[in-house]
Amino acid sequence: MVMNRIGKIVELLTQLLPNPEHLQLQNYELDVEQRQIRVLMESVQQIVRCPVCDQVAHRVHSLYERTLADLPWADYQIVIQLTVGKFFCDQERCDRKIFTERIAGVMAPWARRTKRLAAQLSEIALYTGGEGGAKLSKTLHCEVSQNTLLSLISRQSIPAVKTPKALGVDDFAFRRGQRYGTILVDLETNRPIVLLPDREADTLAEWLKEHPGVEVLSRDRSKTYRQGMTRGAPNATQVADRFHLLKNLAEVLERILAMHTQQLKAVEAAQIPVNDAIMIAPVVPRLAIQERSAKARERRFAKYEQVHQLRQQGWEILEIARHLGMGKRTVYRYLSHSKFPEWQPHPHRGRSQRSQLDAYKPYVLNQWNQGQSNTKQLFEEIQQQGYRGSYQTVARYTHRLRQTQKQHRAQLGVQLQLPISDLQHPPLTARRATWMVMRRADQRTDVEQVLIADLKTQHPELAAAIDLTQGFTKLVRERLPQQLDIWLDQAMSSSMKLFQGFAQGLKEDYAAVKASLMTDISNGPVEGNINRLKLLKRQMYGRASFDLLNRRFILTS
Numbered sequence: 321m322v323m324n325r326i327g328k329i330v331e332l333l334t335q336l337l338p339n340p341e342h343l344q345l346q347n348y349e350l351d352v353e354q355r356q357i358r359v360l361m362e363s364v365q366q367i368v369r370c371p372v373c374d375q376v377a378h379r380v381h382s383l384y385e386r387t388l389a390d391l392p393w394a395d396y397q398i399v400i401q402l403t404v405g406k407f408f409c410d411q412e413r414c415d416r417k418i419f420t421e422r423i424a425g426v427m428a429p430w431a432r433r434t435k436r437l438a439a440q441l442s443e444i445a446l447y448t449g450g451e452g453g454a455k456l457s458k459t460l461h462c463e464v465s466q467n468t469l470l471s472l473i474s475r476q477s478i479p480a481v482k483t484p485k486a487l488g489v490d491d492f493a494f495r496r497g498q499r500y501g502t503i504l505v506d507l508e509t510n511r512p513i514v515l516l517p518d519r520e521a522d523t524l525a526e527w528l529k530e531h532p533g534v535e536v537l538s539r540d541r542s543k544t545y546r547q548g549m550t551r552g553a554p555n556a557t558q559v560a561d562r563f564h565l566l567k568n569l570a571e572v573l574e575r576i577l578a579m580h581t582q583q584l585k586a587v588e589a590a591q592i593p594v595n596d597a598i599m600i601a602p603v604v605p606r607l608a609i610q611e612r613s614a615k616a617r618e619r620r621f622a623k624y625e626q627v628h629q630l631r632q633q634g635w636e637i638l639e640i641a642r643h644l645g646m647g648k649r650t651v652y653r654y655l656s657h658s659k660f661p662e663w664q665p666h667p668h669r670g671r672s673q674r675s676q677l678d679a680y681k682p683y684v685l686n687q688w689n690q691g692q693s694n695t696k697q698l699f700e701e702i703q704q705q706g707y708r709g710s711y712q713t714v715a716r717y718t719h720r721l722r723q724t725q726k727q728h729r730a731q732l733g734v735q736l737q738l739p740i741s742d743l744q745h746p747p748l749t750a751r752r753a754t755w756m757v758m759r760r761a762d763q764r765t766d767v768e769q770v771l772i773a774d775l776k777t778q779h780p781e782l783a784a785a786i787d788l789t790q791g792f793t794k795l796v797r798e799r800l801p802q803q804l805d806i807w808l809d810q811a812m813s814s815s816m817k818l819f820q821g822f823a824q825g826l827k828e829d830y831a832a833v834k835a836s837l838m839t840d841i842s843n844g845p846v847e848g849n850i851n852r853l854k855l856l857k858r859q860m861y862g863r864a865s866f867d868l869l870n871r872r873f874i875l876t877s
């Protein structure tokens with residue numbers, strides 16, 4: 321019975337070790353202190369073949385011991401001490417006289433770790449990068465250095481490319497603003513094919529020549545890719561990406577709207593019922609807060625200067641971070657700016673900060689406008705309706721209401737108690753108006769419909785620009801290739817240089833633009849891949865070599 325039980329336990333342990341068929345568990349050494357188990361194993365292979373001539377060898381030369389790291393057990397590191405045989409190869413025509421027996425699937429001839437551990441570490445390296453991977457490997461009780469992880473990635477082979485029928489091409493920033501690469505994505509599987517190290521026409525043309533068979537090529541509007549594609553795959557159909565077409569169109573409209581700020585202001589003003597109500601005054605940050613933030617800015621500015629000085633004196637990033645007690649990322653950020661990066665205050669901060677009171681403001685306002693200005697009573701009333709915020713919050717709000725009316729009375733010199741409105745419209749900027757016009761009609765609010773109609777009445781040029789924009793978005797979204805020529809004529813004969821230029825650009829890229837109106841293929845999958853690429857780059861703190869980035873990107877897709 322006892323033997324049976326022990327036999328079962330040995331059987332279980334053997335199953336946890338690599339290749340139970342050819343390797344036998346002999347003994348173990350447990351180091352509780354170091355959390356390490358040294359497992360002693362021996363080869364029991366019956367048939368051993370020479371690695372050179374593949375013939376079976378029979379004569380043992382000697383025994384040979386190897387040490388291999390393996391996958392951890394619970395929180396124990398596993399080290400396998402493996403005894404294998406050295407054999408004579410007796411084949412006369414074979415060059416190899418003595419060899420060490422191989423254990424299939426367990427390890428490479430000179431490796432220091434088992435294949436399955438190496439595979440797991442490679443995955444860790446691919447998904448978390450060198451620095452994070454080294455930390456994670458420690459947590460997982462198979463600690464290795466960052467360099468080991470990076471060399472594991474560089475040893476992985478990238479699977480051979482199957483040339484796709486539909487290929488999406490776009491550029492991406494490798495080092496922001498300094499170096500760009502090109503990403504190629506299979507538009508049928510949405511998987512990345514490869515990253516090219518630049519965005520030159522020749523590089524793309526070369527790749528296409530080496531991988532013939534692409535039938536459809538999707539791209540942005542750049543001349544570079546157009547040339548690269550025409551040279552590399554002259555028979556493929558080029559498709560201008562619809563998203564990029566609409567983006568270019570939006571840029572045109574925004575520039576035209578930006579020339580009509582007066583009209584935008586007029587439309588914006590018209591949407592606020594000035595005669596019936598006055599707008600509540602915005603919250604102004606208190607002086608103490610302003611002073612505090614000025615001091616904080618001074619401190620940050622001093623650090624910014626120190627960072628640059630130390631760097632000029634040849635300090636390493638890490639040393640600077642440690643010396644000044646700041647994060648590495650902040651040091652990088654400061655170094656990447658040649659001018660002090662000011663904190664950008666959020667344009668709607670204060671206004672957009674959510675308050676417990678928000679849901680009760682309409683009630684408070686309504687009561688206020690009817691003459692109820694007793695804060696305590698208002699507070700009690702909304703408490704009964706479920707308000708759980710503080711009295712001070714309500715008091716601050718009624719104070720603002722009182723101040724608003726006071727200011728307004730002072731400005732107008734009248735004693736009228738005007739009702740207050742707390743509706744906050746975001747300002748009607750050229751950009752906001754642009755996206756209002758670009759949006760699908762069924763996704764616009766009623767207010768937006770009115771604003772667009774108002775804009776068109778303000779100036780004939782605005783009316784023409786909005787009509788042209790909506791005409792083009794319609795033919796792109798509904799895929800109406802037969803209307804393209806009509807639209808191009810309208811745009812060319814408009815009085816707006818910007819639209820003429822846009823139409824001229826479309827004419828120069830006519831075939832690809834027209835093709836985009838006759839297909840469902842788009843560069844959407846490329847955008848998705850670029851987002852994943854950005855995440856990877858951020859993880860690598862922008863220091864990765866191009867080869868490493870490419871491997872991680874392709875192998876984790």
Ligand SMILES: [Zn+2]
Nearest residue numbers: 370373409414
């Ligand atoms: Zn041999």
